[in-house]
Amino acid sequence: MAPRVALLLVFSLLVLGTFPAPALGGANDAEDCCLSVTQRPIPGNIVKAFRYLLIKDGCRVPAVVFTTLRGYQLCAPPDQPWVERIIRRLKKSSAKASLTLLTPASILQTPVQDSSP
Numbered sequence: 654m655a656p657r658v659a660l661l662l663v664f665s666l667l668v669l670g671t672f673p674a675p676a677l678g679g680a681n682d683a684e685d686c687c688l689s690v691t692q693r694p695i696p697g698n699i700v701k702a703f704r705y706l707l708i709k710d711g712c713r714v715p716a717v718v719f720t721t722l723r724g725y726q727l728c729a730p731p732d733q734p735w736v737e738r739i740i741r742r743l744k745k746s747s748a749k750a751s752l753t754l755l756t757p758a759s760i761l762q763t764p765v766q767d768s769s770p
Contacts, residue, residue, distance in 0.1 A: 687728035
């Protein structure tokens with residue numbers, strides 16, 4: 654009887670250990686949060702995207718997660734000037750890209766039609 658109880662206990666622990674625990678107070682999983690942030694500036698030219706992970710979202714460490722051109726995710730402190738510069742540059746380039754998509758040159762350069770008979 655004892656081996657059967659021990660086997661059931663081990664199986665239960667294995668099943669419980671395979672599911673990630675949710676972060677406290679938020680909808681994000683704990684695996685979505687940064688455990689620490691780098692104080693060393695990240696080169697802005699290797700960054701293609703960013704997102705915020707804040708305490709109000711359930712993370713213990715507030716961070717900006719930068720996604721690099723190679724797909725790596727790097728955690729940075731949101732209050733550093735170098736982080737704010739990268740975010741401004743990304744927003745500016747994103748705005749230019751969306752403006753280009755909304756107003757292509759073919760729409761702006763309407764051909765003039767000759768109205769003579």
